[in-house]
Amino acid sequence: MKRIQALAILTFKEGIRDRALYGITIMAVMMLLATILLTNLFGHELGKVMVDLCLSTIAFAGLLLTFFVNINLMAKDIDKRTVYSVLSKPFSRTEYIMGKYFGLILLVFVSLFLLVVFSTGIIFIIKSADASLYFKDFSWICYFQAFAFQLMMFVLLNAVIIFFSSITSSSFLTLIFSLSVYVTGQSIEEVVSFFKKEALVYNITSPVNQFVVEYLQYVFPNLSAFDIKMFASHGKLISISHTLSLFGYSIVYSALLLFFASLIFNKRELK
Amino acid sequence: MKAGKSLLVFIFLLGVFVFFSGSLEKKRERLLMSNFVEYTIPSKLIVPASLEFKGLSSDFLLFKFMTYIGGKVAQKSNISDEQWTSLVSTLETITDLDPYFWDAYLFSEMFLAWGAGRIKEANQLLLKGTRYLPENYRLFYYLGFNYYYFLKDNKSASRYFMEAAKLPGCSSYVARLAARLSVYSFQHRDGIVFLQDMLKNTKDKSVRDQFEMRILTLEKMEFLEKKIDKYERIYRTYPNSLNDLVVSGLIDKIPEDPYGGKFMIMQNGRVYTTSNMLTKTE
Numbered sequence: 001m002k003r004i005q006a007l008a009i010l011t012f013k014e015g016i017r018d019r020a021l022y023g024i025t026i027m028a029v030m031m032l033l034a035t036i037l038l039t040n041l042f043g044h045e046l047g048k049v050m051v052d053l054c055l056s057t058i059a060f061a062g063l064l065l066t067f068f069v070n071i072n073l074m075a076k077d078i079d080k081r082t083v084y085s086v087l088s089k090p091f092s093r094t095e096y097i098m099g100k101y102f103g104l105i106l107l108v109f110v111s112l113f114l115l116v117v118f119s120t121g122i123i124f125i126i127k128s129a130d131a132s133l134y135f136k137d138f139s140w141i142c143y144f145q146a147f148a149f150q151l152m153m154f155v156l157l158n159a160v161i162i163f164f165s166s167i168t169s170s171s172f173l174t175l176i177f178s179l180s181v182y183v184t185g186q187s188i189e190e191v192v193s194f195f196k197k198e199a200l201v202y203n204i205t206s207p208v209n210q211f212v213v214e215y216l217q218y219v220f221p222n223l224s225a226f227d228i229k230m231f232a233s234h235g236k237l238i239s240i241s242h243t244l245s246l247f248g249y250s251i252v253y254s255a256l257l258l259f260f261a262s263l264i265f266n267k268r269e270l271k
Numbered sequence: 272m273k274a275g276k277s278l279l280v281f282i283f284l285l286g287v288f289v290f291f292s293g294s295l296e297k298k299r300e301r302l303l304m305s306n307f308v309e310y311t312i313p314s315k316l317i318v319p320a321s322l323e324f325k326g327l328s329s330d331f332l333l334f335k336f337m338t339y340i341g342g343k344v345a346q347k348s349n350i351s352d353e354q355w356t357s358l359v360s361t362l363e364t365i366t367d368l369d370p371y372f373w374d375a376y377l378f379s380e381m382f383l384a385w386g387a388g389r390i391k392e393a394n395q396l397l398l399k400g401t402r403y404l405p406e407n408y409r410l411f412y413y414l415g416f417n418y419y420y421f422l423k424d425n426k427s428a429s430r431y432f433m434e435a436a437k438l439p440g441c442s443s444y445v446a447r448l449a450a451r452l453s454v455y456s457f458q459h460r461d462g463i464v465f466l467q468d469m470l471k472n473t474k475d476k477s478v479r480d481q482f483e484m485r486i487l488t489l490e491k492m493e494f495l496e497k498k499i500d501k502y503e504r505i506y507r508t509y510p511n512s513l514n515d516l517v518v519s520g521l522i523d524k525i526p527e528d529p530y531g532g533k534f535m536i537m538q539n540g541r542v543y544t545t546s547n548m549l550t551k552t553e
Contacts, residue, residue, distance in 0.1 A: 041334060043475035044374045052326035059323055133472055186322040227323040234371040 003091055004099040011073060011103020012110070020069050021111065028061035028115050032122050039126050047135035050126050051233035054119040055146055059229070062112050062154050063182075067175060070104045071161055075171030094262040097162060101258060104158045109151060116147050137235035145243070146232035152250040153226035157182060159254035159261075160221070166261040166268065185223030192217045221253050311360040314367035321368060329368035333375060336361050340382060341477050355387045362396055373407070376400040380413045381469065381478065385485065385548075390421045408438035409468075412445055416465050425452045442468075459493040459542075484529045485548055491526045492534065492542045498522055499540045509540045 015021060035053040042049045077083040077100075086096060123143075127135055160181050164174040195213045199205040225246055228238055321328040336358065343350050350358070362383070365375040376397060384393035394417055400410045415431030418424040432449030435441050448461060466486050473479055495513065498521045502510050510516055513525045513536055528534055532546025 041337075042330070042374070043337065043478060044377060044472050045372065046474070048326075048372065049330050052330050056324050056327045130474075134474065183322065187319040190319045224323065227325075229323065230326045230369055230371065233326055233369075236371075 003095050004102060007086070007091070007096065007099025008102035008106055011100055012106045014076075015069060015073055015103065015107040018069050018072070020072075021065065021107075024061050024064045024069070025111060025114070027064075028057050029118060031057040031060075032115070032119050035119075035122055036126055036129075040130070044134065045137070046126070046130055047138035047235075048233040050123060050135075051138065051143060051146075052229060054122065055143070055150070055229040055232065058112055058115050058119065058147065059150055061115055062108055062150065065108055065111055066104075066154060066157055066161065067179065067182075070107065070158060071165070071171050071174050071178070073104065073107075074100060074161060074165035075169070075174065078165075078169045079171075093266045097166065097258060097262045097265055101158065101162050104161070105155060108154045108158065112147075112151065112154070116144075137233075139232075139235040139237070142232040142235050142237050145238060146228050149226045149228050149238075149243075149246065152247055153223055156221050156223070156226075156250045156254050156257075159257040163257040163261045166265040181220060182223065185221045186227070187224070188217055188220050189222055189224045222249075226250070311357055311364055313360075314364045317364060318367055325368045329365045329372055329375075332361055332365045332368070333372070333378075336365070336378065337475070340386075341475075344477055344481060350387070355383070355389060358387075359383060359389065359392045359396075366396065366399055370399070370403040373400075373404065376404075376410060376413075377469070380417075381482070384413075384417055384421065385466075385482075388421070388547075390417050393417060406438060408435040408441035408445075411435035411438065412441065412465075412468075415445075415449070416461075419448075419452065420462060420465070428452055459489045459496065462489045463493065488529055488544065488548055491528070492544065495522075495526070495534060495542045496540070499536065499542070503540060509538070510536060512536060513542075 032054060035050060035057070038053060039046050039050045077086070083096075087093065091099075123138075127138070157178070160178050161174060164177040165171075168174055168177075192213055195205055195210060199209075231238060317328060318325065339358070340350075362375050362379050365372060369375075376399075379393045379396035383389040383396070394414055397410050397414045397417075400407070401414070404410060411431045412435040415428045415435060417428075418431060419428035422428075429449045429452045432445050432452070436443075436446035436449060444464060463486055466482050466489070470479060470482050473482075495516070498516050499510060502516060502519060502521055506519075510519075513534055516522045517524060525534060528544045528546050530544065530546035530548055532544040532548075534542055534544050536542060
């Protein structure tokens, strides 16, 4: 456990030295500042637009961080052969995978936490400048709930990255694969509902299609379930049981991915 | 020497840049004028393509809608039938992306019903809204109003007004309106109250200006009808034209329609305007 912790902190420290991280953070801060201007361009539901912009910025920053900084952090170890110096110590490969994973998660959590703190300041500024009637649906609890859901999405997405990094040593391939999983995960629900409803009505599907879609939906993570930005922007709170089951889903799915990743990584020959 | 050369190259490039960006701006202006919202990406495509940024996409489309209409109003130019059709599908897409987005439903009443006379489409959008915002009395109130004021279908109107009256926040005026619907025909006062309610939470100045002009017109029509009633009480007959009101000294002069039309009297003593409260087309 201590070794995993040490490696996680090492990974985190390596991550915060990455200049791309500063670039992403500066961009996100600029976008959050722009929210003040953009929100005021709207006529009625300013609260909704404000929450949309803030949460979308945070999500976007998290995605950039995951896809560009974290994937590099994983690939760099193998590319630059620093993985040997770690693995030559009394580290099992599974511990290596776990340590790396928690390091990446820590990096995402800390960065996004800073952004969410900054965004609360922005929200205070916007809210104080306009009449409260434009913000009657706004709720802090909903805002932070959507943020927590977003974090759980990154818990899962970073496990996807670890999984693909264990298969391939090319960071480019990891990027392509995990991006595909992200896009698929965001739209799989839509596709499934299309095949279950409209495709049947218009008779444009075959039993093979139905079969594939039916089972494929469990292979890919349903990432759209983590997107409750729309509900947060309208002040709709998600129930505790729903929240817990989603958090459980994220943790179990990530654990499975990490399990497979360590299986593969244990078998892999590092040249 | 070297510095001088670099400066020359810089000045040359800057000159070329200014030339190109100027000409590009002009070209873009022409392009944007011709097809800014004349295409709408269908919901089937834009909803999944927005990934987890559906709320943001809906904000963007609504903003595009607002700037388009605002631009047309500022230029006092006409929105063609085809363009209205695109605007309808823009609103449909916005409410597919975020079905809880109140602004889109409000705009369908403001612009489709009042601006374009597209009552059927406005009602469809409002009905969609009632599925997602069943606690919002305004959606039912707007529906009722459209049936009452534009479609002259008092039975449907009264049904929706009753629905609205049951919901929280709804003024007792709506219930009274529903009750007297079967007895009286429409009153301009109802239109004024309706528009004032619609403007209550509106921040946008150009929208406010537009609707305040409408309220002003309705107030003028209400004023004229009151004078016609007075005329009828005195002379036991309706005036043939508004000029009779001036001649009889009830009014100083015929008020002007802010929309550039003319106020006329119908045989039953009601007043209407030739502009139909639509901005004059050029």
